[in-house]
Amino acid sequence: MKKILIIAILIAINFIQLESQKNYKYGTEMNTIKHPEWSYNQSIYEVNLRQFSKNGTFQEFEEHLPHLKQLGVGILWFMPIHPIGEKNRKGTLGSYYSVKDYLNVNPAHGTLEEFKQLVKKIHKMGMYVIIDWVANHCAWDNQIVYDHPDWFTKDENGNHVSPVKDWADVIDFNFDNQEMRKYMLDALKFWIKEIDIDGFRCDVAGMVPIDFWNKVRLELDQIKPVFMLAEWETPELHKQAFDMSYNWKLFKIMNAIAAGKKNASHIDAHLIEEKNTFALNDFRMTFTSNHDENSWNGTVYERLGKAAEVFAVLSLTFPGMPLVYSGQEACLDKRLSFFDKDEIEWKDCGMKEIYTKLLNLKKENKALWNGFKGGELQRIHTSNDKAVFTYTRQVDNDKIFVITNLSPFGQSISLQENNFTGEYNDIFEQEKVIFSGDEPISLKSWEYKVLIQKNQ
Secondary structure: HHHHHHHHHHHHHHHHHHHHHHEEEEEOOOOOOOOOOHHHOOOEEOHHHHHOOOOOOHHHHHHHHHHHHHHHOOOOEOOOOOOOOOOOOOOOOOOOOOEEEOOOOOOOOHHHHHHHHHHHHHHHOOOOEEEEEEOOOOEOHHHHHHHHHHEEOOOOOOOEOOOOOOOEEEEOOOOOOOHHHHHHHHHEEEHHHHOOOEEEEEEOHHOOHHHHHHHHHHHOOOOOOOOEEEEEHHHHOOOOOOOOEOOOHHHHHHHHHHHOOOHHHHHHHHHHHHHHOOOOOOOEEOOOOOOOHOOOOOOOHHHHHHHHHHHHHHHHHHHEEEEEEEHHHHHHOOOOOOOOOOOOOOOOOOHHHHHHHHHHHHHHHHHOHHHHOOOOEEOOEOOOOOOOOEEEEOOOEEEEEEEEEEOOOOOOEEEEOOOOOEEEEEOOOOOOEEOOOOEEEEOOOOOOEEEEEEEE
């Protein structure tokens, strides 16, 4: 009898485990990452400290914290704040990603103690901090190049090399060297232990061996639960190391739609690919800009034009964690210089309202949460799916209904499903909207509507 009871208990435990795994699976095997509990309803903001204010200092940035809090930002990602190399430097100030000292900060920003105090202030305001980490390469005049030349990659002639020809200002690490790996891991631990940051955005993460990142995540989590963002887009990095990766494919589709090269139906194909490639609990970062895209490929307004607002709304309500780049809420309309001073012009514009409403809504509305805690996107088909992309997301009593015209032409369409019917609040128009299921919808070019429903 006792044996039968034990077997029954084991079967029950196995059933519970299988059921819980369904929350984490799509097309790939279940991942082992345990996201920090605080990360499920967060958005992320990329801080370009050099261009953020007149002097680009930690103290000046602190003055912007109330604004970012009001905006609804959850995670502040600081682009590299380390000292920048002078050897082979590009421009007058150099690339942020040419790290001269992994254990210190660029004196142009302030002191290490000032950054530590800034982190405390951010935490006190209920926000979190991750910093950019450049593990693949460093500056040619980083002291470790002189002390440990065997830590770096050499060509057939025994000369040190850059990882990519165009990246002439940096030298490539050799990850076959175990001492180098230990140094890098210890440096990562320093920022968690001594400065109390909450994780890292890892530059060109796929150019570093995955087994290194797996070890990093395991050991950092033993200090505190960390959040790790990979600048990469392959599912393997999610399995043991990273919470989030870039949804570049969605980004490229949005650019192509705005350019008239693709249409809304291509997002449907992308959703199927995502579902078959990534686990449900893999966080995917959605964005319309970042430092690379802005500086090298064009501003939001160069690439998206009049569609900038509707694609911002799409990126903010699509499954995943939305990113806002420095100045986007101020309608940043210039390519910020990457190697020189080029201060952001802070002005009031309509984008601030869009980000404020939707980033704050994400914190409260479970339908917009990240990973398995958020609502799966349910496509609402229309009489013109090539032009109009409409969808709902729902968790428990929280429901969001998004209607977007992804074309430069006005549309008059009908909805071909019935799971959207009911009464909603339009968060931008501040009015009630009732759908019975058979009414036509008229939309101007690039128009959007975000409707929420909260049943008691």
